Amino acid sequence: MSWELTRRRFVRAANSKFIFDRIPLLHAVIFFIEMAIIARLVSRFNAYYDERPVLTMMVTNAVLGGIADTVAQTITSIRQRALRKPGGVSKDDTIAIEIHELDRKNTWNDRELIPESKDLPPPFDFERLTRFMAYGFGMAPLQYKWFSFLSRAFPITKTSAFAPAMKRVAFDQLIFAPFGIACFFTVMTVAEGGGRRAVAHKLRDMYVPTLKANFMVWPAVQIINFRLMPVQFQLPFVSTVGIAWTAYLSLTNASEDVEQKTAPCSPNIRLQ
Numbered sequence: 001m002s003w004e005l006t007r008r009r010f011v012r013a014a015n016s017k018f019i020f021d022r023i024p025l026l027h028a029v030i031f032f033i034e035m036a037i038i039a040r041l042v043s044r045f046n047a048y049y050d051e052r053p054v055l056t057m058m059v060t061n062a063v064l065g066g067i068a069d070t071v072a073q074t075i076t077s078i079r080q081r082a083l084r085k086p087g088g089v090s091k092d093d094t095i096a097i098e099i100h101e102l103d104r105k106n107t108w109n110d111r112e113l114i115p116e117s118k119d120l121p122p123p124f125d126f127e128r129l130t131r132f133m134a135y136g137f138g139m140a141p142l143q144y145k146w147f148s149f150l151s152r153a154f155p156i157t158k159t160s161a162f163a164p165a166m167k168r169v170a171f172d173q174l175i176f177a178p179f180g181i182a183c184f185f186t187v188m189t190v191a192e193g194g195g196r197r198a199v200a201h202k203l204r205d206m207y208v209p210t211l212k213a214n215f216m217v218w219p220a221v222q223i224i225n226f227r228l229m230p231v232q233f234q235l236p237f238v239s240t241v242g243i244a245w246t247a248y249l250s251l252t253n254a255s256e257d258v259e260q261k262t263a264p265c266s267p268n269i270r271l272q
Contacts, residue, residue, distance in 0.1 A: 015123040018081070026124050027074040034067045049232050057235050058140040064239040065136030068246030069129050075251070077122060131191045132250065135184065136239070143235055146176055151231045165227040172222055177214050181207060188253050206252055217245060 017025035041048070041060055048056040150171060154164035185206055189199045221241050229237050 011123065022078055022081070024074060024077045024081075024124070027070060027077060030124065030129075031067065031070045031074070034063055034070060037063050038067070045236070046232075053232065054141050054144055057144045058137045060236050061140040061143070061239050062133040062137035064236075064243055065246055066129055066133040068243045069132040069250045071243065072247040072250035073122070073124060073128070075247070077124075080122065128250075131188060132246070134191075135187055136246075139180075139183070140235065143238075146172075147231060147234045150226070151234075156227070161227060165223060168226040169219055169222045172226075173215065173219055177218065178211060181210050181214060184249060185210075185253065202253075210249070210252060213248065214245075 014026045015024065019025055019028060038060075041056075041063065045056070045060075150168045153171075154167045156164045182203065185202045186199050189202045194202070221238070225234050225237050
């Protein structure tokens with residue numbers, strides 16, 4: 001009991017510290033730890049890849065997914081802390097204003113990614129971070145096999161490069177992207193404790209807007225990836241560029257959860 005109380009006090013104290021009264025200290029510490037791990041992976045990537053290619057991809061994907069979710073949680077914390085100040089967001093708080101403007105200009109989704117709330121800034125969610133890292137870790141072998149298949153099916157040569165690259169992009173965006181987005185929302189909802197009804201609700205609300213956003217971002221990224229990157233660097237390249245995309249997915253997934261929690265519930269409706 002004393003250990004649990006000490007742990008709660010420590011977590012509460014850690015979550016109450018901010019850098020320059022804006023950036024949550026705990027989020028920043030976790031972010032720098034993740035970046036240190038990535039720096040270590042980058043420095044010896046070729047050696048690790050030669051020994052264990054799939055495991056190297058899995059670890060790299062997991063850490064990059066963790067970075068993306070940490071960024072998403074940091075954005076939410078900065079925004080909500082600014083809203084909680086007397087008078088709301090100050091004109092001098094350029095970070096919070098930029099976050100709000102980016103959210104307002106989001107044309108892919110009809111809801112705010114960072115819902116306005118005057119609740120306390122949310123504490124760092126280690127369970128959510130674990131879910132994202134586990135998802136990246138588990139999906140890496142499938143992505144690795146997919147990229148390997150595309151490289152074999154549409155080989156790029158010195159005499160033929162553009163057409164095979166475009167075929168890879170078409171296959172990736174028309175086959176793997178729709179599957180991957182559906183897989184993401186399904187796995188995350190189940191990992192959060194949701195049942196079939198919760199999965200159906202999440203896919204109904206989030207799938208099409210997210211797929212539209214995917215088609216706005218990823219074809220151009222994949223053209224560069226398939227045209228210029230060696231096969232061993234394709235998944236790390238996608239995962240690195242995908243930090244912003246995964247942060248978007250994290251905010252999208254969390255915004256739906258916030259909306260469900262704050263929506264009034266009828267006593268005649270059974271929620272799952």
